[in-house]
Amino acid sequence: MFPARLLWHGVYMNILFTGDMVGSTGRQVFLRVTQRLRAEGRIDLVIANTENAAGGRGPSPEIVEAIFASGADAQTLGDHVWDDKTLTSLLNTEPRLIRPANFPPAAAGRGMTTIETGEGPVCMISLVGRVFMDPVDCPFRTADRLIGMAKTKTILVEFHAEATSEKIALGRYLDGRVTAVLGTHTHVQTSDETILPNGTAYITDLGMTGPKDSVIGREVEPVVQRFITGMPQKFDAAKKDPALEGVILDIDMKTGKARSIERIRARE
């Protein structure tokens, strides 16, 4: 008796999507855990949000390339995309690297891409929220427009946003029209992973791939001092208690529907 996955190989695909990667600690735990999950046959494709992969700040082209080499099939960014000015040309030329689509149209890079896999094409769309964040175009209308342009059944929407209400609302707005809506940005994993009523997989936040002994990835004491004194502090990325957080989506590539969403927290 073969497991269903083997019988149906080529139809079902498991995608690991990981939350905001922070610093070298995050890069190292990402490499170790994804290698193990691949060796165990649990994942076919890996997508990582890497917006804080350079010491907590946006990555350089060299860091992006190193993360591809360490096992990411695609990478997404967020509000930290412009931290390293040298990333601009790679954003324009690397189709596996996207930033939020609802930035001004003249911004470098792209907010939507299609990854070709052995099991079929996967469209990815990145959006950033507007609540407690810098002004951008409407993520809801941008999603409508881009979903209309997508030529694949499997569409993953990452929503990089602060407010839980905005994220849940976008999930419900897109329910039944996309494979998954996955939140990022807060660095705190939520336990609300679910399949919404019309079949879209959803989680409010994937969490963080980085040092858990921290304040959302930074050393604790400077952040505490900043709140106590109101004075500027240097926020270095923390190092201790690395974990990879995210979800594994089991997708029927013929229909583009997620069969399940499993929340992952691999703590070392």
Ligand SMILES: [Fe+2]
């Ligand atoms: Fe962010």
Ligand SMILES: [Fe+2]
């Ligand atoms: Fe982040």
